[in-house]
Amino acid sequence: MKTNTISKLNDTIIKDYPRMKQNDKFIFECHPGVSCFNKCCNDVNIFLTPYDIIRLKNRLGISSSELLEKYTLLPIDENLRHPIVMLRMRDDNMNCPFVSEHGCSVYEDRPWSCRMYPVGVASPNEVAQAESDDFYFLLKEEVCNGFANGKEWTVQSWMDDQGVEEYNIYGEMFKDISLHEKLLKLKAIEPVKLEMFYMVCYDIDKFRDFLYESSFFKRFDVEEKRIQKMKTDDLELLKFGFDWLRFSLFGEKTIEVRKEYLQPA
Ligand code: SF4
Numbered sequence: 001m002k003t004n005t006i007s008k009l010n011d012t013i014i015k016d017y018p019r020m021k022q023n024d025k026f027i028f029e030c031h032p033g034v035s036c037f038n039k040c041c042n043d044v045n046i047f048l049t050p051y052d053i054i055r056l057k058n059r060l061g062i063s064s065s066e067l068l069e070k071y072t073l074l075p076i077d078e079n080l081r082h083p084i085v086m087l088r089m090r091d092d093n094m095n096c097p098f099v100s101e102h103g104c105s106v107y108e109d110r111p112w113s114c115r116m117y118p119v120g121v122a123s124p125n126e127v128a129q130a131e132s133d134d135f136y137f138l139l140k141e142e143v144c145n146g147f148a149n150g151k152e153w154t155v156q157s158w159m160d161d162q163g164v165e166e167y168n169i170y171g172e173m174f175k176d177i178s179l180h181e182k183l184l185k186l187k188a189i190e191p192v193k194l195e196m197f198y199m200v201c202y203d204i205d206k207f208r209d210f211l212y213e214s215s216f217f218k219r220f221d222v223e224e225k226r227i228q229k230m231k232t233d234d235l236e237l238l239k240f241g242f243d244w245l246r247f248s249l250f251g252e253k254t255i256e257v258r259k260e261y262l263q264p265a
């Protein structure tokens with residue numbers, strides 16, 4: 001999917017979709033007995049977050065590089081302000097690579113947007129570059145019979161039921177960077193910065209190699225306890241990565257340069 005198609009969809013959602021708040025209600029039911037079972041896992045646009053990547057690669061027992069190469073797509077154009085990573089549907093039948101006849105084979109670690117469906121979140125800021133709060137909306141896919149009847153939910157009770165809390169915590173940290181005012185002012189990000197952004201947020205194992213196989217910790221003053229933890233803890237590494245992006249992209253003082261490496265004023 002081209003990025004201009006993605007942004008048209010965002011524009012439509014922001015302009016035309018009814019805006020929902022956490023306490024707004026809807027009726028929905030999804031279980032293996034529904035006539036449309038698995039149909040939503042075909043030819044679908046699933047955007048992956050940095051946290052999704054960590055959950056999926058650990059679920060599958062592979063590296064982030066392998067996951068990205070085998071299962072994702074990177075829609076790219078010259079106007080990108082940050083990388084976008086999508087789940088790649090199978091070439092032969094356009095099914096999600098993780099769908100099986102019994103349903104989602106990575107269910108406990110399925111991505112954020114699979115958990116959230118039929119609820120979506122829109123960020124008008126990213127499109128309009130104006131102050132406007134995020135809002136929820138209902139996405140009704142044509143194939144989906146889940147709205148016909150079922151349980152009454154609020155947006156919040158649905159999110160609680162789907163276990164998105166930790167996904168949202170890391171999602172907010174990511175948004176603070178991807179919707180940073182300095183990025184939103186740019187027409188596009190420089191390719192070398194885009195590559196760094198991609199490695200830190202998505203190819204987390206490569207980022208780990210970059211840190212530990214270079215002179216990084218000689219140049220930057222990072223607490224020894226944190227250095228040791230990040231060797232094996234992907235989430236700690238991701239949090240450090242966000243700090244690094246704030247430092248390297250926006251000049252924030254989230255990481256300290258060691259005194260001996262400071263340039264004289
Ligand atoms: S990850 Fe699971 S829930 Fe999401 S599209 Fe694939 S099979 Fe469906």
Ligand code: SF4
Nearest residue numbers: 030036037040144146
């Ligand atoms: S199409 Fe809707 S009701 Fe059917 S399996 Fe998917 S989410 Fe559930």
